[in-house]
Amino acid sequence: MNAEQLVFDLLAGLGLAVNAVVVGRSYGTLPDRLPIHFDLRGRPDSWGPRWSILGFLALSAGIQVLMRWTGRGDAEFNSPVRLTPENAARQERLARLLVDFLRVELAWLFAFLGWKIVAVARGRSSGLGWPVVAAILAVGVLTPLVWALLAFLAR
Numbered sequence: 001m002n003a004e005q006l007v008f009d010l011l012a013g014l015g016l017a018v019n020a021v022v023v024g025r026s027y028g029t030l031p032d033r034l035p036i037h038f039d040l041r042g043r044p045d046s047w048g049p050r051w052s053i054l055g056f057l058a059l060s061a062g063i064q065v066l067m068r069w070t071g072r073g074d075a076e077f078n079s080p081v082r083l084t085p086e087n088a089a090r091q092e093r094l095a096r097l098l099v100d101f102l103r104v105e106l107a108w109l110f111a112f113l114g115w116k117i118v119a120v121a122r123g124r125s126s127g128l129g130w131p132v133v134a135a136i137l138a139v140g141v142l143t144p145l146v147w148a149l150l151a152f153l154a155r
Helices: 003-029 051-072 087-119 131-151
Strands: 032-036 042-049
Touching: 003 042, 003 051, 003 087, 032 087, 051 087, 087 131
Parallel strands: none
Antiparallel strands: 032 042
16 A cells, blocks of 8 residues: 555545544434435435434445455546547556545535534534535546546647
8 A cells, every 4th residue: 555545545434533523422412313415505404313313424434445356457438538548557556546546525414414403403503504515516527627637638
């Protein structure tokens, strides 16, 4: 494992750990019903049992494991540019960076969402707010767009 990979692993692991601490420390004092879905304005529009936050934490951990596994080894990636023997190594590195950046972004996004779910459940917040919804969309759209641009420039 190289230093770059270690940094990504530490950042993603820290985000997952923060999420686990938030959920673990608050679980016993949470009400019986928690928000489990938010609309596009960031307001809760579906509620579930208290234990659903444990599923949320498990989903976050599962995503981390799958993305870490997918980003290693002889994985095949789709590329927005035609692969040649000259650019294949650069394109593979960029694809692995995309997975790593998304993994870190998702770990911290899930940590933040876990914190907001707890805050809404306790009545300390009315929802996520539109800036959070915009950030979620940015992670899902902007990061892959930046990767596609970099892949195009590195062809």
